Amino acid sequence: MKELAINNGPRAIEGTLPSFRDASGRTFGEEETRHLREVMETGRLSFLTGPKTSEFERRWAEMYGVETAVAVANGTAALHVAVTYLNPDPADEIILSPITDVGTVIPILYQLAIPVFADVDPKTQNIDPASIERNITPRTKAIIVTHVYGHPADMDAIMAIARKHGLSVIEDCAQAHLAYYKGRLCGTIGDVGCFSFQQSKHMTTGDGGMVITNGDGRFGRNLRHCSDKGWPRERGGRDHLFLATNYHMTELQAAVGLGQLGKLKRFVDARITSADRLTELLAGVPVTPVLPAEGTVGVYFFYSFRVDPATLTVSVPEMMKALTAEGIDGFIGYPGPIPLYRYPLIREHRTFGNSGWPFTLDGARRDDFASALCPEAERACRETVCMWWTDRFEDRHVEQIAAAIEKVMTAYARA
Ligand SMILES: Cc1ncc(COP(=O)(O)O)c(C=O)c1O
Numbered sequence: 001m002k003e004l005a006i007n008n009g010p011r012a013i014e015g016t017l018p019s020f021r022d023a024s025g026r027t028f029g030e031e032e033t034r035h036l037r038e039v040m041e042t043g044r045l046s047f048l049t050g051p052k053t054s055e056f057e058r059r060w061a062e063m064y065g066v067e068t069a070v071a072v073a074n075g076t077a078a079l080h081v082a083v084t085y086l087n088p089d090p091a092d093e094i095i096l097s098p099i100t101d102v103g104t105v106i107p108i109l110y111q112l113a114i115p116v117f118a119d120v121d122p123k124t125q126n127i128d129p130a131s132i133e134r135n136i137t138p139r140t141k142a143i144i145v146t147h148v149y150g151h152p153a154d155m156d157a158i159m160a161i162a163r164k165h166g167l168s169v170i171e172d173c174a175q176a177h178l179a180y181y182k183g184r185l186c187g188t189i190g191d192v193g194c195f196s197f198q199q200s201k202h203m204t205t206g207d208g209g210m211v212i213t214n215g216d217g218r219f220g221r222n223l224r225h226c227s228d229k230g231w232p233r234e235r236g237g238r239d240h241l242f243l244a245t246n247y248h249m250t251e252l253q254a255a256v257g258l259g260q261l262g263k264l265k266r267f268v269d270a271r272i273t274s275a276d277r278l279t280e281l282l283a284g285v286p287v288t289p290v291l292p293a294e295g296t297v298g299v300y301f302f303y304s305f306r307v308d309p310a311t312l313t314v315s316v317p318e319m320m321k322a323l324t325a326e327g328i329d330g331f332i333g334y335p336g337p338i339p340l341y342r343y344p345l346i347r348e349h350r351t352f353g354n355s356g357w358p359f360t361l362d363g364a365r366r367d368d369f370a371s372a373l374c375p376e377a378e379r380a381c382r383e384t385v386c387m388w389w390t391d392r393f394e395d396r397h398v399e400q401i402a403a404a405i406e407k408v409m410t411a412y413a414r415a
Pocket residue numbers: 074075076077100101102103104146172174175196197198207208209
Protein backbone atom coordinates (compact mmCIF):
# COMPACT_ATOMS: atom_id res chain seq x y z
CA MET A 1 0.00 0.00 0.00
CA LYS A 2 1.25 3.48 -0.88
CA GLU A 3 2.27 5.79 1.96
CA LEU A 4 -0.29 8.48 2.74
CA ALA A 5 0.53 11.94 1.42
CA ILE A 6 0.10 13.26 4.95
CA ASN A 7 3.07 11.03 5.88
CA ASN A 8 5.07 12.35 2.92
CA GLY A 9 3.95 9.65 0.48
CA PRO A 10 2.89 10.44 -3.13
CA ARG A 11 -0.46 12.21 -3.55
CA ALA A 12 -3.32 10.23 -5.07
CA ILE A 13 -4.40 13.33 -6.99
CA GLU A 14 -1.84 14.77 -9.35
CA GLY A 15 -1.78 18.54 -9.61
CA THR A 16 -4.95 20.33 -8.58
CA LEU A 17 -8.52 19.44 -9.39
CA PRO A 18 -10.72 21.79 -11.43
CA SER A 19 -12.25 24.19 -8.93
CA PHE A 20 -15.30 26.45 -8.83
CA ARG A 21 -12.93 29.13 -7.53
CA ASP A 22 -11.53 29.98 -10.98
CA ALA A 23 -11.67 29.25 -14.69
CA SER A 24 -10.44 25.68 -14.12
CA GLY A 25 -13.88 24.74 -12.83
CA ARG A 26 -16.13 27.38 -14.36
CA THR A 27 -17.16 27.77 -17.98
CA PHE A 28 -17.56 31.24 -19.42
CA GLY A 29 -17.43 32.05 -23.10
CA GLU A 30 -18.39 34.34 -25.92
CA GLU A 31 -22.06 34.50 -24.82
CA GLU A 32 -21.29 36.06 -21.44
CA THR A 33 -18.75 38.41 -23.01
CA ARG A 34 -21.18 39.53 -25.70
CA HIS A 35 -23.90 40.36 -23.18
CA LEU A 36 -21.42 42.13 -20.92
CA ARG A 37 -20.06 44.17 -23.79
CA GLU A 38 -23.57 45.23 -24.73
CA VAL A 39 -24.20 46.42 -21.19
CA MET A 40 -21.00 48.42 -21.11
CA GLU A 41 -21.38 49.86 -24.58
CA THR A 42 -24.93 51.00 -23.98
CA GLY A 43 -24.02 52.34 -20.54
CA ARG A 44 -27.14 50.76 -19.05
CA LEU A 45 -25.96 49.02 -15.90
CA SER A 46 -29.27 49.00 -14.03
CA PHE A 47 -32.49 47.11 -14.71
CA LEU A 48 -34.20 50.51 -14.59
CA THR A 49 -32.78 51.38 -17.98
CA GLY A 50 -31.37 48.17 -19.46
CA PRO A 51 -33.03 44.98 -20.80
CA LYS A 52 -30.78 42.19 -19.48
CA THR A 53 -32.31 41.64 -16.04
CA SER A 54 -35.84 41.47 -17.46
CA GLU A 55 -34.65 39.09 -20.16
CA PHE A 56 -32.91 36.87 -17.58
CA GLU A 57 -36.08 36.83 -15.45
CA ARG A 58 -38.26 36.02 -18.46
CA ARG A 59 -36.06 33.14 -19.50
CA TRP A 60 -35.80 31.76 -15.96
CA ALA A 61 -39.59 31.92 -15.56
CA GLU A 62 -39.99 30.14 -18.90
CA MET A 63 -37.50 27.42 -17.97
CA TYR A 64 -39.25 26.84 -14.65
CA GLY A 65 -42.76 27.23 -16.10
CA VAL A 66 -43.77 29.87 -13.56
CA GLU A 67 -45.54 33.19 -13.85
CA THR A 68 -43.12 35.34 -11.89
CA ALA A 69 -39.34 35.44 -11.55
CA VAL A 70 -37.52 38.28 -9.82
CA ALA A 71 -33.74 38.53 -10.14
CA VAL A 72 -31.94 39.68 -7.01
CA ALA A 73 -28.48 40.41 -5.66
CA ASN A 74 -27.75 37.00 -4.10
CA GLY A 75 -29.33 33.87 -2.63
CA THR A 76 -29.71 35.32 0.85
CA ALA A 77 -31.55 38.25 -0.73
CA ALA A 78 -33.78 35.80 -2.61
CA LEU A 79 -34.75 34.17 0.68
CA HIS A 80 -35.22 37.56 2.35
CA VAL A 81 -37.55 38.60 -0.45
CA ALA A 82 -39.48 35.35 0.04
CA VAL A 83 -39.85 35.86 3.79
CA THR A 84 -40.82 39.53 3.30
CA TYR A 85 -43.43 38.35 0.78
CA LEU A 86 -44.99 36.03 3.38
CA ASN A 87 -44.93 38.91 5.90
CA PRO A 88 -44.71 37.08 9.23
CA ASP A 89 -45.58 38.92 12.44
CA PRO A 90 -42.73 39.37 14.94
CA ALA A 91 -42.20 36.13 16.92
CA ASP A 92 -43.99 34.04 14.31
CA GLU A 93 -42.07 30.83 13.75
CA ILE A 94 -40.43 29.55 10.58
CA ILE A 95 -39.20 25.97 10.50
CA LEU A 96 -35.96 25.10 8.72
CA SER A 97 -33.15 22.55 8.72
CA PRO A 98 -29.92 23.24 10.62
CA ILE A 99 -28.06 21.69 7.67
CA THR A 100 -28.11 24.68 5.38
CA ASP A 101 -26.25 27.91 4.66
CA VAL A 102 -26.54 30.75 7.16
CA GLY A 103 -28.23 32.62 4.30
CA THR A 104 -31.35 30.56 4.99
CA VAL A 105 -31.71 31.82 8.55
CA ILE A 106 -30.58 35.45 8.18
CA PRO A 107 -33.80 36.53 6.41
CA ILE A 108 -35.93 34.96 9.16
CA LEU A 109 -34.08 36.98 11.80
CA TYR A 110 -34.22 40.23 9.83
CA GLN A 111 -38.01 39.86 9.63
CA LEU A 112 -38.06 39.26 13.43
CA ALA A 113 -39.45 35.77 13.04
CA ILE A 114 -38.12 32.88 15.13
CA PRO A 115 -36.12 30.14 13.41
CA VAL A 116 -37.23 26.72 14.59
CA PHE A 117 -34.84 23.92 13.70
CA ALA A 118 -36.27 20.57 12.66
CA ASP A 119 -34.02 17.53 12.52
CA VAL A 120 -32.93 15.80 9.33
CA ASP A 121 -33.35 12.40 7.76
CA PRO A 122 -30.00 10.67 8.43
CA LYS A 123 -29.94 9.16 4.97
CA THR A 124 -30.56 12.22 2.78
CA GLN A 125 -29.67 14.86 5.40
CA ASN A 126 -32.73 16.79 4.19
CA ILE A 127 -35.32 18.12 6.66
CA ASP A 128 -37.36 15.31 8.21
CA PRO A 129 -41.12 15.80 7.77
CA ALA A 130 -41.85 14.04 11.09
CA SER A 131 -39.61 16.52 12.89
CA ILE A 132 -41.31 19.42 11.11
CA GLU A 133 -44.66 18.21 12.38
CA ARG A 134 -43.39 17.82 15.94
CA ASN A 135 -42.22 21.44 15.90
CA ILE A 136 -45.44 23.03 14.69
CA THR A 137 -47.14 25.42 17.14
CA PRO A 138 -49.94 27.98 16.77
CA ARG A 139 -47.18 30.52 15.91
CA THR A 140 -45.78 28.53 12.97
CA LYS A 141 -46.07 30.53 9.78
CA ALA A 142 -43.91 28.78 7.22
CA ILE A 143 -41.37 26.08 6.40
CA ILE A 144 -38.18 26.76 4.48
CA VAL A 145 -37.06 23.59 2.75
CA THR A 146 -33.42 23.47 1.66
CA HIS A 147 -32.72 20.83 -0.96
CA VAL A 148 -29.35 20.17 0.54
CA TYR A 149 -26.40 19.07 -1.61
CA GLY A 150 -28.80 19.58 -4.54
CA HIS A 151 -30.87 16.54 -3.60
CA PRO A 152 -34.64 17.06 -3.32
CA ALA A 153 -36.30 16.90 0.08
CA ASP A 154 -39.40 14.80 0.73
CA MET A 155 -41.81 17.34 -0.80
CA ASP A 156 -44.99 15.21 -0.83
CA ALA A 157 -44.83 14.72 2.91
CA ILE A 158 -43.80 18.32 3.54
CA MET A 159 -46.59 19.78 1.38
CA ALA A 160 -49.15 17.50 3.06
CA ILE A 161 -48.07 18.81 6.48
CA ALA A 162 -48.09 22.40 5.22
CA ARG A 163 -51.61 22.02 3.83
CA LYS A 164 -52.87 20.33 6.99
CA HIS A 165 -51.60 23.17 9.18
CA GLY A 166 -52.13 26.08 6.76
CA LEU A 167 -48.41 26.85 6.41
CA SER A 168 -46.52 28.40 3.51
CA VAL A 169 -43.50 26.69 2.00
CA ILE A 170 -40.37 28.37 0.67
CA GLU A 171 -38.02 26.11 -1.28
CA ASP A 172 -34.36 27.00 -0.89
CA CYS A 173 -32.95 25.79 -4.20
CA ALA A 174 -29.62 27.59 -3.84
CA GLN A 175 -27.92 24.22 -4.34
CA ALA A 176 -30.59 22.63 -6.49
CA HIS A 177 -30.71 24.19 -9.95
CA LEU A 178 -32.82 21.93 -12.20
CA ALA A 179 -33.30 19.29 -9.50
CA TYR A 180 -36.50 17.28 -9.88
CA TYR A 181 -38.84 15.79 -7.33
CA LYS A 182 -41.11 13.14 -8.89
CA GLY A 183 -40.96 14.89 -12.27
CA ARG A 184 -41.53 18.41 -10.89
CA LEU A 185 -38.83 21.05 -10.77
CA CYS A 186 -37.72 21.90 -7.25
CA GLY A 187 -38.70 25.49 -6.61
CA THR A 188 -42.13 25.11 -8.20
CA ILE A 189 -43.71 22.82 -5.60
CA GLY A 190 -43.93 25.16 -2.61
CA ASP A 191 -45.22 28.74 -2.61
CA VAL A 192 -41.91 30.41 -3.45
CA GLY A 193 -38.62 29.08 -4.87
CA CYS A 194 -35.26 30.74 -4.21
CA PHE A 195 -31.96 30.35 -6.07
CA SER A 196 -28.37 31.52 -5.68
CA PHE A 197 -25.86 32.21 -8.44
CA GLN A 198 -22.91 32.62 -6.11
CA GLN A 199 -19.49 31.58 -7.42
CA SER A 200 -19.80 27.90 -6.41
CA LYS A 201 -23.30 27.23 -7.74
CA HIS A 202 -24.28 25.20 -10.81
CA MET A 203 -24.33 28.41 -12.81
CA THR A 204 -22.91 31.64 -11.49
CA THR A 205 -23.09 35.38 -11.84
CA GLY A 206 -20.45 35.88 -9.12
CA ASP A 207 -23.20 36.75 -6.69
CA GLY A 208 -26.83 36.69 -7.71
CA GLY A 209 -30.19 35.13 -7.02
CA MET A 210 -33.69 34.51 -8.30
CA VAL A 211 -37.09 34.21 -6.63
CA ILE A 212 -39.98 32.49 -8.38
CA THR A 213 -43.67 32.05 -7.67
CA ASN A 214 -47.00 31.31 -9.20
CA GLY A 215 -50.00 33.35 -8.11
CA ASP A 216 -48.04 36.48 -7.23
CA GLY A 217 -49.96 38.65 -4.75
CA ARG A 218 -51.65 35.75 -2.98
CA PHE A 219 -50.23 36.86 0.33
CA GLY A 220 -51.24 40.48 -0.14
CA ARG A 221 -47.89 41.59 -1.48
CA ASN A 222 -46.28 41.75 -4.88
CA LEU A 223 -43.07 39.71 -5.01
CA ARG A 224 -41.07 42.34 -6.90
CA HIS A 225 -42.01 45.06 -4.44
CA CYS A 226 -40.33 42.92 -1.76
CA SER A 227 -36.97 43.38 -3.50
CA ASP A 228 -37.55 47.00 -4.52
CA LYS A 229 -38.14 49.12 -1.40
CA GLY A 230 -41.84 48.24 -1.32
CA TRP A 231 -42.16 50.42 -4.41
CA PRO A 232 -44.88 49.81 -7.02
CA ARG A 233 -42.97 51.50 -9.82
CA GLU A 234 -45.37 50.07 -12.38
CA ARG A 235 -47.98 52.58 -11.17
CA GLY A 236 -45.61 55.48 -11.87
CA GLY A 237 -44.49 58.05 -9.37
CA ARG A 238 -43.15 57.36 -5.92
CA ASP A 239 -44.97 55.31 -3.34
CA HIS A 240 -43.63 52.95 -0.69
CA LEU A 241 -46.15 50.43 0.50
CA PHE A 242 -44.22 48.53 3.18
CA LEU A 243 -40.75 47.89 4.60
CA ALA A 244 -38.53 46.15 2.08
CA THR A 245 -34.93 46.66 1.12
CA ASN A 246 -33.23 47.05 -2.27
CA TYR A 247 -31.99 43.75 -3.64
CA HIS A 248 -31.72 44.57 -7.35
CA MET A 249 -29.55 42.44 -9.57
CA THR A 250 -27.36 44.57 -11.84
CA GLU A 251 -27.34 44.32 -15.62
CA LEU A 252 -23.75 43.09 -15.37
CA GLN A 253 -24.82 40.09 -13.31
CA ALA A 254 -27.79 39.47 -15.59
CA ALA A 255 -25.51 39.60 -18.65
CA VAL A 256 -23.40 36.79 -17.22
CA GLY A 257 -26.57 34.98 -16.14
CA LEU A 258 -27.95 35.04 -19.68
CA GLY A 259 -24.74 33.51 -20.97
CA GLN A 260 -24.71 30.85 -18.26
CA LEU A 261 -28.39 29.98 -18.60
CA GLY A 262 -27.93 28.41 -22.02
CA LYS A 263 -25.38 26.01 -20.55
CA LEU A 264 -27.09 25.21 -17.27
CA LYS A 265 -28.57 21.91 -18.35
CA ARG A 266 -25.16 20.80 -19.59
CA PHE A 267 -23.51 21.89 -16.32
CA VAL A 268 -26.05 19.97 -14.25
CA ASP A 269 -25.86 16.84 -16.40
CA ALA A 270 -22.06 16.86 -16.21
CA ARG A 271 -22.16 17.08 -12.40
CA ILE A 272 -24.56 14.14 -12.26
CA THR A 273 -22.52 12.01 -14.67
CA SER A 274 -19.26 12.45 -12.76
CA ALA A 275 -20.97 11.97 -9.40
CA ASP A 276 -22.61 8.75 -10.59
CA ARG A 277 -19.22 7.51 -11.74
CA LEU A 278 -17.72 8.24 -8.33
CA THR A 279 -20.55 6.37 -6.63
CA GLU A 280 -19.72 3.34 -8.79
CA LEU A 281 -16.02 3.59 -7.97
CA LEU A 282 -16.72 3.85 -4.24
CA ALA A 283 -18.82 0.68 -4.19
CA GLY A 284 -16.20 -1.34 -2.29
CA VAL A 285 -15.03 1.48 -0.03
CA PRO A 286 -16.49 1.72 3.49
CA VAL A 287 -18.15 5.12 3.02
CA THR A 288 -21.84 5.90 2.51
CA PRO A 289 -22.49 8.42 -0.27
CA VAL A 290 -25.41 10.79 0.32
CA LEU A 291 -27.52 10.06 -2.74
CA PRO A 292 -30.75 11.51 -4.13
CA ALA A 293 -33.86 9.76 -2.84
CA GLU A 294 -35.87 7.42 -5.06
CA GLY A 295 -38.00 9.30 -7.61
CA THR A 296 -35.83 12.40 -7.55
CA VAL A 297 -33.07 13.87 -9.67
CA GLY A 298 -30.39 15.30 -7.41
CA VAL A 299 -27.87 17.67 -8.91
CA TYR A 300 -24.74 17.28 -6.73
CA PHE A 301 -23.85 20.73 -5.51
CA PHE A 302 -21.43 18.86 -3.27
CA TYR A 303 -20.61 15.20 -3.45
CA SER A 304 -21.07 14.15 0.17
CA PHE A 305 -20.39 10.86 1.88
CA ARG A 306 -20.77 9.64 5.39
CA VAL A 307 -18.12 7.78 7.37
CA ASP A 308 -18.59 5.70 10.49
CA PRO A 309 -16.08 6.94 13.09
CA ALA A 310 -16.20 3.54 14.83
CA THR A 311 -14.50 1.96 11.79
CA LEU A 312 -11.56 4.40 11.80
CA THR A 313 -8.30 4.33 13.73
CA VAL A 314 -8.19 8.15 13.70
CA SER A 315 -10.75 10.89 14.30
CA VAL A 316 -12.86 12.16 11.41
CA PRO A 317 -10.99 15.53 11.38
CA GLU A 318 -7.68 13.65 11.14
CA MET A 319 -9.05 11.55 8.31
CA MET A 320 -10.14 14.77 6.56
CA LYS A 321 -6.62 16.17 6.90
CA ALA A 322 -5.30 13.06 5.17
CA LEU A 323 -7.86 13.42 2.36
CA THR A 324 -6.84 17.07 1.92
CA ALA A 325 -3.18 16.03 1.76
CA GLU A 326 -4.10 13.61 -1.05
CA GLY A 327 -5.58 16.56 -2.99
CA ILE A 328 -9.29 16.33 -2.11
CA ASP A 329 -11.07 19.71 -2.00
CA GLY A 330 -13.57 19.27 0.81
CA PHE A 331 -14.43 19.67 4.48
CA ILE A 332 -16.32 18.00 7.30
CA GLY A 333 -19.97 18.69 7.74
CA TYR A 334 -22.32 21.27 6.28
CA PRO A 335 -22.55 24.11 7.09
CA GLY A 336 -19.58 22.95 9.21
CA PRO A 337 -18.83 20.34 11.86
CA ILE A 338 -21.70 21.83 13.91
CA PRO A 339 -25.29 22.53 12.84
CA LEU A 340 -26.40 26.09 12.14
CA TYR A 341 -27.98 26.75 15.54
CA ARG A 342 -24.65 26.28 17.33
CA TYR A 343 -23.03 29.33 15.73
CA PRO A 344 -22.81 32.44 17.94
CA LEU A 345 -25.35 34.33 15.79
CA ILE A 346 -28.09 31.95 16.92
CA ARG A 347 -26.81 30.36 20.11
CA GLU A 348 -25.94 33.70 21.70
CA HIS A 349 -28.67 35.75 19.99
CA ARG A 350 -26.17 38.15 18.42
CA THR A 351 -28.62 40.15 16.39
CA PHE A 352 -29.72 43.77 16.98
CA GLY A 353 -27.58 45.66 19.51
CA ASN A 354 -27.92 43.90 22.84
CA SER A 355 -31.64 43.25 22.41
CA GLY A 356 -31.40 39.60 21.40
CA TRP A 357 -34.39 40.20 19.11
CA PRO A 358 -36.26 38.31 17.84
CA PHE A 359 -35.39 35.55 20.31
CA THR A 360 -36.24 37.73 23.33
CA LEU A 361 -39.49 39.20 22.02
CA ASP A 362 -42.55 38.79 24.26
CA GLY A 363 -44.19 35.44 23.67
CA ALA A 364 -41.29 34.18 21.54
CA ARG A 365 -40.50 30.49 21.63
CA ARG A 366 -37.36 29.83 23.69
CA ASP A 367 -35.18 27.02 22.33
CA ASP A 368 -31.87 26.15 23.95
CA PHE A 369 -29.55 26.38 20.99
CA ALA A 370 -26.58 25.23 23.08
CA SER A 371 -28.20 21.81 23.42
CA ALA A 372 -28.23 19.02 20.85
CA LEU A 373 -31.58 20.20 19.47
CA CYS A 374 -31.35 18.01 16.37
CA PRO A 375 -29.36 14.84 17.14
CA GLU A 376 -29.34 13.50 13.58
CA ALA A 377 -28.06 16.81 12.23
CA GLU A 378 -25.36 16.93 14.93
CA ARG A 379 -24.16 13.48 13.92
CA ALA A 380 -24.35 14.21 10.19
CA CYS A 381 -22.26 17.35 10.64
CA ARG A 382 -19.58 15.37 12.47
CA GLU A 383 -19.51 12.38 10.14
CA THR A 384 -20.02 13.75 6.62
CA VAL A 385 -17.34 14.70 4.15
CA CYS A 386 -18.51 17.29 1.61
CA MET A 387 -16.44 17.63 -1.54
CA TRP A 388 -16.72 20.62 -3.85
CA TRP A 389 -18.01 19.45 -7.19
CA THR A 390 -17.94 21.01 -10.65
CA ASP A 391 -19.17 20.26 -14.14
CA ARG A 392 -15.54 20.20 -15.27
CA PHE A 393 -14.57 16.92 -13.65
CA GLU A 394 -13.48 14.33 -16.19
CA ASP A 395 -13.14 10.57 -15.69
CA ARG A 396 -9.47 10.93 -14.78
CA HIS A 397 -10.33 13.38 -11.98
CA VAL A 398 -13.08 11.19 -10.61
CA GLU A 399 -10.83 8.14 -10.71
CA GLN A 400 -8.18 9.99 -8.72
CA ILE A 401 -10.76 11.23 -6.20
CA ALA A 402 -11.96 7.66 -5.71
CA ALA A 403 -8.38 6.43 -5.35
CA ALA A 404 -7.66 9.09 -2.72
CA ILE A 405 -10.72 8.14 -0.66
CA GLU A 406 -9.96 4.44 -0.93
CA LYS A 407 -6.32 4.99 0.04
CA VAL A 408 -7.18 7.00 3.16
CA MET A 409 -10.05 4.75 4.25
CA THR A 410 -7.85 1.67 3.84
CA ALA A 411 -4.95 3.20 5.75
CA TYR A 412 -7.19 4.16 8.65
CA ALA A 413 -9.49 1.13 8.70
CA ARG A 414 -9.88 -0.44 12.11
CA ALA A 415 -8.87 -4.11 11.86
C1 LIG B 1 -28.68 26.25 0.76
C2 LIG B 1 -28.25 27.67 0.62
N1 LIG B 1 -29.09 28.63 1.01
C3 LIG B 1 -28.78 29.93 0.88
C4 LIG B 1 -27.58 30.33 0.34
C5 LIG B 1 -27.26 31.77 0.27
O1 LIG B 1 -26.93 32.19 -1.01
P1 LIG B 1 -25.88 33.38 -1.24
O2 LIG B 1 -24.54 32.91 -0.80
O3 LIG B 1 -25.97 33.62 -2.70
O4 LIG B 1 -26.36 34.55 -0.45
C6 LIG B 1 -26.68 29.36 -0.12
C7 LIG B 1 -25.41 29.70 -0.78
O5 LIG B 1 -24.37 29.92 -0.25
C8 LIG B 1 -27.01 27.99 0.05
O6 LIG B 1 -26.18 27.03 -0.35
